[in-house]
Amino acid sequence: MPLLGREKVEFELKEGIKSRMNSNxxxxxxxxxxxxxxxxxxxxxxxxxxxxxxxxxxSNATTESxxxxxxxxxxxxxxxxxxxxxxxxxxxxxxxxxxxxxxxGYPSPVAxxxxxKRSKSYEILSINGFSKQAPKGWVRSTIIAMQNKLRSL
Numbered sequence: 001m002p003l004l005g006r007e008k009v010e011f012e013l014k015e016g017i018k019s020r021m022n023s024n025x026x027x028x029x030x031x032x033x034x035x036x037x038x039x040x041x042x043x044x045x046x047x048x049x050x051x052x053x054x055x056x057x058x059s060n061a062t063t064e065s066x067x068x069x070x071x072x073x074x075x076x077x078x079x080x081x082x083x084x085x086x087x088x089x090x091x092x093x094x095x096x097x098x099x100x101x102x103x104x105g106y107p108s109p110v111a112x113x114x115x116x117k118r119s120k121s122y123e124i125l126s127i128n129g130f131s132k133q134a135p136k137g138w139v140r141s142t143i144i145a146m147q148n149k150l151r152s153l
Contacts, residue, residue, distance in 0.1 A: 032146035041133035050095035104129035129147040
């Protein structure tokens with residue numbers, strides 16, 4: 001006697017679970033990468049706009065865009081493929097001081113600060129070698145949060 005509904009079970013095992021896992025993984029990626037963009041310290045906006053999403057190979061792209069909101073980087077998230085399972089997805093930033101923003105390295109103590117054209121004065125924008133906007137970096141902590149979210153799925 002044949003099992004009734006066997007086809008549905010087989011489909012669920014093959015495609016349904018894989019489809020849900022793909023959707024969950026893609027959701028974690030989009031949410032986490034959006035947080036990385038939003039957390040990027042922004043003076044003129046260059047570093048926030050320099051995030052590039054690529055599949056399979058690391059991007060060497062750069063930008064001159066200086067939107068404070070990071071519109072160029074947010075548009076990169078649209079390049080996320082529909083199926084992410086089994087793919088190598090890279091999110092890179094080739095801006096000049098991105099590693100200093102994440103790992104620190106600004107002079108400590110600050111002698112004079114950065115010259116701000118608007119106010120025509122100097123302002124101290126870093127403390128203990130880190131940008132005041134991301135005093136302990138932000139990329140590594142966001143990736144750890146993404147890993148924890150994936151483990152909980």
